[in-house]
Amino acid sequence: EAQVTQNPRYLITVTGKKLTVTCSQNMNHEYMSWYRQDPGLGLRQIYYSMNVEVTDKGDVPEGYKVSRKEKRNFPLILESPSPNQTSLYFCASSWGQGAGEQFFGPGTRLTVL
């Protein structure tokens, strides 16, 4: 089954404790992206990757890092999480250089205390 998977689905952590949210897709998509969703603000792009070893900042990259060492994986790293990073995070992928329809993962709900 073609899908985007994220882990964990839920995470509660404390300020300053490094964490990684994994994202994996099995559709051989070149383009992958991370979004955060907050009430009243909709979906905002954090980082995206056009292909392996190619990443770029989205609209709200501060406090986040990403890496793209393999085509299928695109982890999101929070080196020192803060409470304002409490949010619902979505990973997405698409074919081409982002020109195709984006397929979303199920989401990761992160709470930073």
Place this chain on the structure above:
Amino acid sequence: GQQLNQSPQSMFIQEGEDVSMNCTSSSIFNTWLWYKQDPGEGPVLLIALYKAGELTSNGRLTAQFGITRKDSFLNISASIPSDVGIYFCAGRGSNYKLTFGKGTLLTVNP
């Protein structure tokens, strides 16, 4: 940057009614996408539009790519309770960046 205005923010309707929502942009888009998000899930693509003036249907859903390339609308006919959710529009410009609207929360009263 590009801005998308999606309206209405929320709708509360009776089962069987038709629904209409729209998005307008401050700049031209080459692609319009409409997504639905169920509670606790990620957005799922409903309809993709690639050409100005294009009108596309998916079951009871119909969406159109505006002639000016700065707007799009989504209609849902004969709504049913499972139509409940948040509907997002998204537009893609020449730089391939996807910009999302803030969503329309649809509630259907049985």
